[in-house]
Amino acid sequence: MKEKNALARPDQGLQRPGFSSGFGVLAATLGSAVGLGNIWKFPYLTGANGGAGFLLVYLLATLLVGLPVMMAEISLGREAKANPISALQALAPKGQPWWLVAMAGMLAAFLILSFYSEVVAWVFAYVVKALRGSILSSDPQVTEAAFGALISDPLQSLLWQWAVLVFIGGILLMGVTKGIEALTKKLMPLLFLLLLLLCAVSLSLDKAAEGLAFLFQPDFSKITASVVLTAMGLAFFKLSIGMGTMMTYGSYFRDDQNIPLTTLRVMSADLCVSMLAGIAIFPAVFTFGFAPAAGPALVFITIPAVFSQMPMGQWLMVAFFVLAAVAATGAMLSLMEVPVVILHERFGLSRPKATLLTLSLLLVLGASCALSNSALADFKLFGLTMFDLFDFVSSNIILPAGGIFIALFVGWVWGAGKFRGALTNHGQLANEKLANAVFFLLRYVSPLLILIVMLKGLNLF
Numbered sequence: 001m002k003e004k005n006a007l008a009r010p011d012q013g014l015q016r017p018g019f020s021s022g023f024g025v026l027a028a029t030l031g032s033a034v035g036l037g038n039i040w041k042f043p044y045l046t047g048a049n050g051g052a053g054f055l056l057v058y059l060l061a062t063l064l065v066g067l068p069v070m071m072a073e074i075s076l077g078r079e080a081k082a083n084p085i086s087a088l089q090a091l092a093p094k095g096q097p098w099w100l101v102a103m104a105g106m107l108a109a110f111l112i113l114s115f116y117s118e119v120v121a122w123v124f125a126y127v128v129k130a131l132r133g134s135i136l137s138s139d140p141q142v143t144e145a146a147f148g149a150l151i152s153d154p155l156q157s158l159l160w161q162w163a164v165l166v167f168i169g170g171i172l173l174m175g176v177t178k179g180i181e182a183l184t185k186k187l188m189p190l191l192f193l194l195l196l197l198l199c200a201v202s203l204s205l206d207k208a209a210e211g212l213a214f215l216f217q218p219d220f221s222k223i224t225a226s227v228v229l230t231a232m233g234l235a236f237f238k239l240s241i242g243m244g245t246m247m248t249y250g251s252y253f254r255d256d257q258n259i260p261l262t263t264l265r266v267m268s269a270d271l272c273v274s275m276l277a278g279i280a281i282f283p284a285v286f287t288f289g290f291a292p293a294a295g296p297a298l299v300f301i302t303i304p305a306v307f308s309q310m311p312m313g314q315w316l317m318v319a320f321f322v323l324a325a326v327a328a329t330g331a332m333l334s335l336m337e338v339p340v341v342i343l344h345e346r347f348g349l350s351r352p353k354a355t356l357l358t359l360s361l362l363l364v365l366g367a368s369c370a371l372s373n374s375a376l377a378d379f380k381l382f383g384l385t386m387f388d389l390f391d392f393v394s395s396n397i398i399l400p401a402g403g404i405f406i407a408l409f410v411g412w413v414w415g416a417g418k419f420r421g422a423l424t425n426h427g428q429l430a431n432e433k434l435a436n437a438v439f440f441l442l443r444y445v446s447p448l449l450i451l452i453v454m455l456k457g458l459n460l461f
């Protein structure tokens, strides 16, 4: 029972930081999960995919696929205490190339960061716009024009993205991630409170009931195969799984951390934030005549309308975008961690060099997303701009496929005994039944479900 770390590890010589307290683990993991996925992606996808039906499928995907895969990833990471490539190499039988999953994950990290950094760029720009007061309006034409002007301006789009990349690079290079995490921990409750306030205002709007009905009364005819795939992709994106982020964070988990409990807490808190964002946005959508299917613009054009209805709306809106940027920072740091730790531990680069290399690549890849609504608007592959393509390929293909392989790896290669050992902390927690149930899901249910949803959603079957 004492030999949990008896595995030969390729990176044993390297000092690994690790989280010092149980609360630190929860906060950092939550910091990775909560981000623009809640405030930006969840509302816009829900709006574009018909509302409550999408939400229902998203919830099911989170429970049946998201939770088990998240537990699997964290377990693998903690057991191997190494970056995802080394972890999968150490845990797999010799010669089996499971580490390829981690390589795909690294690619996903680059794709996600490329468009994510652009959305954070919009958030940064909106802090300034909010300060100036120019966007505080409930007139769709005004808020849509403001957003349109921003994203169709190539220079602004690029410069704000560079600001974001320099900001994240600065945090990593100055080695202040711990400080930032501590700050995030303090600021997240504020975001939560502000969202509650927004919800209260939004619920008092004329057509609040219509907004709520859209969000909570499913219209099953709207659930198509591609809607299901999008909802499942969101579940992966939201929980930061299928690409090694949670494996990496798991490698910093302490041995006495309760993995299922941490996972459940992160999932619940994450869901709460998304629900609040939805409740804040959809009543306003219907009251002021926005289009629910406005796409990536949705939050940026509707949130100003809600703030315009409250006292001190301008200042609260500044706070909102600052807090959104803070939430996004935790997610971006966790995304950066995947390539950086792989380049550092596997390819022998120093951490600063690994960070700089990652950032340089992002400067190039990211520009193709930053310019997707202006200079490169007509540059499309498979009918999608680079922004949409990177989003689609990462969320709907790489992450779910990664999920299949992680589930299969734990279910068929790593095995019940080791997985149970990880979830029960080698017999110290009395959650064996839960561990067995999750193992069953991983072995049989999740991989099959993901595969079917992918094949159907991509029209391959």
Ligand code: PHE
Residues within 6 Å of the ligand: 032, 033, 034, 035, 036, 037, 038, 112, 236, 237, 238, 239, 240, 241, 245, 331, 332, 334, 335
């Ligand atoms: N979960 C983050 C969010 O919702 C995004 C993310 C995806 C972070 C994948 C890490 C890995 O904003």
